[in-house]
Amino acid sequence: SQTIHQWPATLVQPVGSPLSLECTVEGTSNPNLYWYRQAAGRGLQLLFYSVGIGQISSEVPQNLSASRPQDRQFILSSKKLLLSDSGFYLCAWSVLSGQGYYGYTFGSGTRLTVV
Amino acid sequence: TQLLEQSPQFLSIQEGENLTVYCNSSSVFSSLQWYRQEPGEGPVLLVTVVTGGEVKKLKRLTFQFGDARKDSSLHITAAQPGDTGLYLCAGRTYSGAGSYQLTFGKGTKLSVIP
Numbered sequence: 011s012q013t014i015h016q017w018p019a020t021l022v023q024p025v026g027s028p029l030s031l032e033c034t035v036e037g038t039s040n041p042n043l044y045w046y047r048q049a050a051g052r053g054l055q056l057l058f059y060s061v062g063i064g065q066i067s068s069e070v071p072q073n074l075s076a077s078r079p080q081d082r083q084f085i086l087s088s089k090k091l092l093l094s095d096s097g098f099y100l101c102a103w104s105v106l107s108g109q110g111y112y113g114y115t116f117g118s119g120t121r122l123t124v125v
Numbered sequence: 126t127q128l129l130e131q132s133p134q135f136l137s138i139q140e141g142e143n144l145t146v147y148c149n150s151s152s153v154f155s156s157l158q159w160y161r162q163e164p165g166e167g168p169v170l171l172v173t174v175v176t177g178g179e180v181k182k183l184k185r186l187t188f189q190f191g192d193a194r195k196d197s198s199l200h201i202t203a204a205q206p207g208d209t210g211l212y213l214c215a216g217r218t219y220s221g222a223g224s225y226q227l228t229f230g231k232g233t234k235l236s237v238i239p
Contacts, residue, residue, distance in 0.1 A: 113170035114168075119165070
C-alpha cells in the first residue's frame, strides 16, 4: 500500500538553530513531492516541490531549503531558524485517486514552534 | 497567483442542521478538489470535480463545480459531530512543462455541536 511518513510530529527549536524535517513515501516510485506550511488563518502555502531526485523548485523565497537525496525521501532544512518559521509543516505527494484524477496525500505534519 | 476565497471562515452549527460552504475565484481551474483536515493531521482528499456544472455526492456531502469552473460549493445535510474539521478547497491549473499547480483556499472551520 502507499503511505507517507513524516517526522517528528512536534518540534520546539530556539531562534538561530538548524532544522531538518524528513518525509518518506512507500509503495510508489518517482512521485511528485511537496512541502507545505500552514500558518493559522493563512491556509496552505506551497514551499517546495520536486518531480525527481535532486530536482527542487522553490515557490517562496525564504529561510528554508529542500533536498531530495533519494526517490522517496524529501527533506526540509534551515541553517538558522527565525520566529516566523513557526507553523505546521506538511509533506505531500500527488497520487492517482480512485476517481481517476491526481490528488494529494498528506503526511500527518510537523508542528514547529520557534522560541 | 490564483486566489481561492472560502466562506464562511468559521461555522458553528447544531447536530442535524444543514450547511453550505463556498469556494470562489476569478480564475478558471481545470479541476477542483475538496479536502477535510482534522486538528493535528494532514488534509484528506474528499472529492475531485472536473466538469463545469458537475455535482458529486458522497453520502451526506454534495459537491458542485460552477458552470464556469471558477467556483464550487460543499453542502452537508444533517451535520454530525464527526463532520467537524477544516474544509479546504484547492484549484488545479496547468503551470507548464507538464506540471500542475494546486492552490489552496484558507479553509472553512466547521464545528458541529452535539
